[in-house]
Amino acid sequence: MASISAATRRARAHAPWSSAAWRDTAFVASGVPLQSAGWLIVGALWTAWTPVKVLPVLVLTGASVMLLLLALRPLTSWQRERCWALLGLRVPRMPGFEDGRPWDALRDLRSPELWRVLQYHLVVGPFLAVGGLAVIAAWAGGLVFAVSGLYAWALPPGGPDLAEHPRRVVLLTAIGVLLLAAAPWVAAAVRRVDARAVASLLGPDRAKELQRRVDDLAEKRASVVDAADIERRRIERDLHDGAQQRLVALALNLGLARETLAGVPDDAMRVIVEAHEEAKEALSELRTLIRGLHPAVLEDRGLDAALSGIAARVPLPVRLRVEAEPRASSTVEAVAYFVVSEALTNVVKHARANEVDVAVLRRGDTLRVRVSDDGVGGADPSAGTGLTGLARRVRSVDGTFRIASPAGGPTTVTVELPCAL
Amino acid sequence: MRVVIAEDSVLLRAGLIKLLETSGFEVAAAVGEAEGLLAAVREHRPDAAIVDVRMPPGFTDEGVRAALVMRRESPEVAVLLLSQYVEERYAADLLSTSTSGIGYLLKDRVADVSVFLDALRRVASGGTALDPEVVAQLLLRRHRDPLDRLTPREREVLALMAEGRSNAGIAAALVVSESAVAKHINNIFAKLDLPHAEGDHRRVLAVLRFLDGES
Numbered sequence: 001m002a003s004i005s006a007a008t009r010r011a012r013a014h015a016p017w018s019s020a021a022w023r024d025t026a027f028v029a030s031g032v033p034l035q036s037a038g039w040l041i042v043g044a045l046w047t048a049w050t051p052v053k054v055l056p057v058l059v060l061t062g063a064s065v066m067l068l069l070l071a072l073r074p075l076t077s078w079q080r081e082r083c084w085a086l087l088g089l090r091v092p093r094m095p096g097f098e099d100g101r102p103w104d105a106l107r108d109l110r111s112p113e114l115w116r117v118l119q120y121h122l123v124v125g126p127f128l129a130v131g132g133l134a135v136i137a138a139w140a141g142g143l144v145f146a147v148s149g150l151y152a153w154a155l156p157p158g159g160p161d162l163a164e165h166p167r168r169v170v171l172l173t174a175i176g177v178l179l180l181a182a183a184p185w186v187a188a189a190v191r192r193v194d195a196r197a198v199a200s201l202l203g204p205d206r207a208k209e210l211q212r213r214v215d216d217l218a219e220k221r222a223s224v225v226d227a228a229d230i231e232r233r234r235i236e237r238d239l240h241d242g243a244q245q246r247l248v249a250l251a252l253n254l255g256l257a258r259e260t261l262a263g264v265p266d267d268a269m270r271v272i273v274e275a276h277e278e279a280k281e282a283l284s285e286l287r288t289l290i291r292g293l294h295p296a297v298l299e300d301r302g303l304d305a306a307l308s309g310i311a312a313r314v315p316l317p318v319r320l321r322v323e324a325e326p327r328a329s330s331t332v333e334a335v336a337y338f339v340v341s342e343a344l345t346n347v348v349k350h351a352r353a354n355e356v357d358v359a360v361l362r363r364g365d366t367l368r369v370r371v372s373d374d375g376v377g378g379a380d381p382s383a384g385t386g387l388t389g390l391a392r393r394v395r396s397v398d399g400t401f402r403i404a405s406p407a408g409g410p411t412t413v414t415v416e417l418p419c420a421l
Numbered sequence: 422m423r424v425v426i427a428e429d430s431v432l433l434r435a436g437l438i439k440l441l442e443t444s445g446f447e448v449a450a451a452v453g454e455a456e457g458l459l460a461a462v463r464e465h466r467p468d469a470a471i472v473d474v475r476m477p478p479g480f481t482d483e484g485v486r487a488a489l490v491m492r493r494e495s496p497e498v499a500v501l502l503l504s505q506y507v508e509e510r511y512a513a514d515l516l517s518t519s520t521s522g523i524g525y526l527l528k529d530r531v532a533d534v535s536v537f538l539d540a541l542r543r544v545a546s547g548g549t550a551l552d553p554e555v556v557a558q559l560l561l562r563r564h565r566d567p568l569d570r571l572t573p574r575e576r577e578v579l580a581l582m583a584e585g586r587s588n589a590g591i592a593a594a595l596v597v598s599e600s601a602v603a604k605h606i607n608n609i610f611a612k613l614d615l616p617h618a619e620g621d622h623r624r625v626l627a628v629l630r631f632l633d634g635e636s
Contacts, residue, residue, distance in 0.1 A: 240475075240505060245430040251532030252436040259534045260443055276532070283529045297506040300481045305508050312557035320561060 014184040021184035024191040025135060027086040031194055032132040034078055035125035041068050042122075072117050073098060076202050079120075083198055087191070091203040095212070112205065120201040128197065131190035138183035145176025218398075222331075225396050229331045232294040239290055247286060251279035291341075298337050302327055303360055306337055311358060314344050321359045328367050328419040335397050335417060336360055336369050342390050343371035343413045351375025351411055362419070369415040377409030390415075422545055423467040426451040427458035427484065428503070429476045437471065437531070444538055453477065455487040462491055462498055469545040473528070474504035474511070485511045492518045499544045503528045509558040512551060520628055524550035524585070540585075549585035549628070556580040559631065570612045578605040583628045 013020050042064050051057050077098070083089040097113035149169050204212075254276035261272070291310070298306035304322040311318040327333065340358055347356050353375030361368050381387040381403055391401040394415050405411035424446050428434045431453075438448050449465035452458050454477045462470055470491065474484035488500045492515070499522035502515070512525050524544035530552065531537050540550035560580060571579065574595075581591040588606070592599040606624075613630050 241430075244505070245433050248528055248531055249430070249432040249436040251529075252433070252440060252534070255532050255534035256436075256440050256443060280529070280532050283532060287529065295506060296475070297508060301508055301510070305510065308509065308558045308561055309506060309554070312554060312561050318561060 014188060016180045016184055018184065021187060023086065024184065024187035025139065027082070028128075028132045028135045028187050028190045028194065030082055030086065031079075032129045032136070034075060034082065035121075035129035035132065037071070037075055038068065038121035038125055041071050068121075069114075072114070072121065075121055076117055079198055079202055083195065087195060089195055089199070091198055092209070094202070094204045116201045116205075120197060124197045124201065128190060128194050131186070131193070135183060135187045135190060138179045138186055142176045142179030142181075142183055145172045146180055148172040148176065221396070226331050229294065229334050232334070233299065233330075236290050236293045236296065239286065239293075240296065244283070244286055244290070247279060247283050251276065251283055254279055294334055295337070298333060299330060303333055303336060307340055307358065307360065310337075310341050310344060314348060314356065316348070316353060317355050318344070319355070319357045321361070323361050324367065325362060328362070328417070332367060332397055332417050332419055335393055335399065336367055336415070338393055339369050339390055339413070339415050340371060342386055346379065346386055347371070347373045347375060347411070350379065351377075351409070353409075353411075365418060365420045367417040367419055369417070370412065372410060372412040374410050376407075377405045377411050378407040379403060379405035379411050422469070422542075423447045423449045423465065424541075424545075425449050425458065425461045425465060425467045425470045427453070427455065427461075427470065427476065427487070428473040429453045430473075433528075433531075440531075440534065440538075446541075455483040458484075458487050459490060459494075462495060466495070467498060469499040469501060469522075469541060471501045471503065471541070474502055482511065485514065488515060489518075496522075498522070499547070500524065501526065501541055501544045501550065503531065507552050507555045507558070509555055512555050512559070516549075516628075520549055521547045522549075525555055526550060526552045527554060543585050549583070551584045553580075553584065556583050559583070571609060575605050575609050575612070578602060579609055579627060579631055582606070582624060583631050 012018065015021065045060055045064050045067070049060070051060060076094075080091045080093070083091055094113050094117075097111065097117065254272060257272050258269075258276050261269070264272070295306055295309070297309055303324040307322055308320060311320045324333070324336075328336070340360065344356065344358070347353050351373045353373035356371065356373045359368070359370045379387065381391060387403065390413075394401040394417065397417055399415055399417040402414045403411070404414075422445075424441055426434060426437050426441075426448060428437060428451070434451050434453070438451055441448050449467045450461035452461050458470065458472060461467075470488075472484040472488055474482055476483040476487075484502055484504070488502055491498055491500060496519065500515070501524035502511070503526055504511075505528055507525065507527055515523050515525065522544055524540050526537070526540060530540070544550050557580075560576060577595060578591055581594055586594065588599050588602045592602045595602070606627075609627055613627055615627060615630070
């Protein structure tokens with residue numbers, strides 16, 4: 001039952017009066033001039049002048065080829081318009097072939113796009129044009145034959161009298177009906193082949209397209225990451241120029257009051273002392289905050305200086321080895337700095353270690369960061385937000401993040417950051 | 422005692438001027454950038470200059486570079502650098518010419534008025550004042566050299582020497598007797614193979630050894 005109903009549906013879809021039949025026919029028929037244009041252009045000059053000597057033949061051949069190459073772009077874009085207008089089929093442009101001035105496409109004859117386009121216009125196209133003509137012929141012939149029974153009335157008397165050959169009329173009518181029934185099927189077949197040929201020969205290469213998309217996304221992501229980094233630096237600078245200077249001045253004035261004011265009631269002095277201590281505390285917190293953003297020392301003096309700054313504040317012995325020349329981009333350096341800073345914070349908080357070893361080494365296009373301690377281990381990246389944040393920030397620059405931390409220790413965090421973004 | 426101030430933050434400059442004038446210093450000039458500093462030092466010949474490291478136009482290490490020029494042009498002027506962050510290489514650069522009359526502190530230390538004034542006086546009278554953070558960084562660097570032979574206590578003593586403190590100051594900081602400090606210092610001299618000579622000279626040598634690592 002199902003197969004019968006499917007067959008009925010197919011038959012109905014291909015009926016001569018169905019909209020699909022008309023659409024396919026319009027599409028296929030409109031392709032004929034465009035698909036035969038390639039060879040018509042090549043042959044055009046020869047109809048005007050047909051030389052026999054070698055040199056003129058060569059010149060004319062060259063001119064024909066040039067003419068064809070110049071016609072490729074408009075032909076291709078008309079094909080694209082045809083697909084869009086009649087089938088709703090979107091064929092994306094080929095950036096390598098269709099950008100720039102018309103003759104730019106000809107500059108690189110080795111470009112695969114050019115050869116694919118030629119293949120459509122000179123090889124596949126003509127066959128499709130023949131298919132298109134066949135469809136037109138089927139419709140026209142079908143109509144002519146199907147109504148042959150009416151000729152007796154329509155034609156002026158004196159011509160061949162078909163009424164005398166009723167069997168021939170029946171046969172011709174049958175052929176006409178068959179042609180009319182077949183035309184939509186042929187049109188559909190030609191349309192299918194054409195659509196596929198257009199998509200694969202006149203559209204961009206899929207692999208290339210994906211590659212371009214990957215490049216595009218990578219570039220966009222890099223600019224987002226850079227923008228975040230630039231923003232961090234801006235905030236750092238604003239804090240330094242604004243809040244920090246004000247706080248230092250405030251703490252200085254309070255300190256001055258504390259040292260020099262005599263004869264102040266004890267209560268008032270206590271308030272001044274507290275305010276002074278508070279201001280100093282605020283200063284030190286602000287400095288820690290700035291350090292976590294994007295410290296100026298990192299930008300001015302590089303990773304070595306910045307890391308020795310944080311390593312020196314860690315309350316355990318730190319072995320620090322930094323060979324980060326040539327310097328990576330400031331974004332990558334910021335990530336490396338962040339990794340070491342966070343890892344050291346974790347070591348101090350959780351590892352109960354006696355010693356930490358930090359190595360930041362540039363090896364070719366990779367910046368390798370390793371922080372290992374001799375602590376108790378058992379660090380779980382899925383539990384702590386610190387490690388997840390670390391991994392995420394490393395991934396934002398296409399880096400790899402690994403942590404080995406068996407229970408009982410030791411813990412090693414290894415990060416590799418590509419420097420050639 | 423006459424002082425020149427180079428600090429680009431107006432607020433902080435005003436604060437420093439007030440602090441110094443209240444504490445018996447004479448502020449000969451207060452400027453906002455490195456060129457002005459050099460001109461002011463040439464003109465006023467102060468005892469000391471307080472210099473911010475990050476100043477216009479580049480906002481990087483203009484202060485350090487100006488300080489190095491000052492060291493060459495007028496070595497008798499003591500320099501106290503203030504910085505948002507401390508960087509041991511700046512310290513090494515500055516101390517490579519001479520270890521006297523040099524100070525290098527985090528800007529925040531200004532808030533500890535008495536400690537700051539102490540450091541300024543020490544520097545102005547030819548001593549050194551290094552921020553504890555600089556010293557910590559220097560210690561971090563010097564892991565595999567003769568300094569490794571020092572005990573943790575001796576390291577602490579040497580770090581305090583590098584900060585520019587006297588034996589009495591070191592003794593107070595570590596809460597030990599001065600004779601204990603003297604003993605530690607002798608051990609340091611011995612372990613660093615410093616020849617017997619006049620005491621202060623060996624002190625400077627020890628600090629230099631500490632700063633240079635491999636010398």
